[in-house]
Amino acid sequence: MEEQVDVVGRAFVDHYYHLFDNDRAKLSSLYQPNSMLTFEGQKIQGNDNISFKLIHLPFDQCKHVITTVDSQPSLSTGGIVVFVSGCIHLPSEEHALRFSQVSCTLILLDNTCLQCFAS
Template identity: 35%
Template sequence: MDALNPQFEMIGKQFVNHYFQLFNTGRNELASLYKDVSMMSFENDQCKGTNQILERLNKLPQTVIHKCLSLDIQPTHNNGILILVCGDIVIEENKPLKFVRTFHLLPSMTGEYFIFNDLFRFCIN
């Protein structure tokens, strides 16, 4: 069986805090967390690679605040980490909306984690 990272929970929590901090302070800094093989689904938009993903994220209004309400983290094969974030998102001065976001992290050749898969959905009826 593949090795599972015993520190998956700690790494996952640190990653989520880091990701949303960068998202709120300078989205272009998120480029270091993606690779050319990364994929993101944002609602109905599919993006592949760092450039397309950042282009999509930068289309969002400048003021976006995420509040994580729950976090589920599991190890995956090959030292990967699967993260499910549920929370509230406030875009500009609007009322909070519910969202769910899933990250699948994989270790790079240097041992640092990058986002292989990123899925985002608003939870709207």
């Protein structure tokens, strides 16, 4: 079970940051109406509002370099809690900026389809 949690957590992180770096509008599909994003003290709820915030960040291009992915089962949701840290490279910045993110990822098995949602 522990290995599966790590594999699914890492796959989710790889997918999420690939979309973030290449097509942020597609991140909306990874959030639900009750998902919450706290960004620099601002609380944003819902997939449409979160998507709007991420699309309108003050940069168009970026590149995430992930250094840590820690995943563990979430007993309360049946999902996975994922902690991510790393650096984000922006064309306008001389040095990379450090970041960290915690995501409670809900895993739904619908027939034979595995769906992951961030919250």
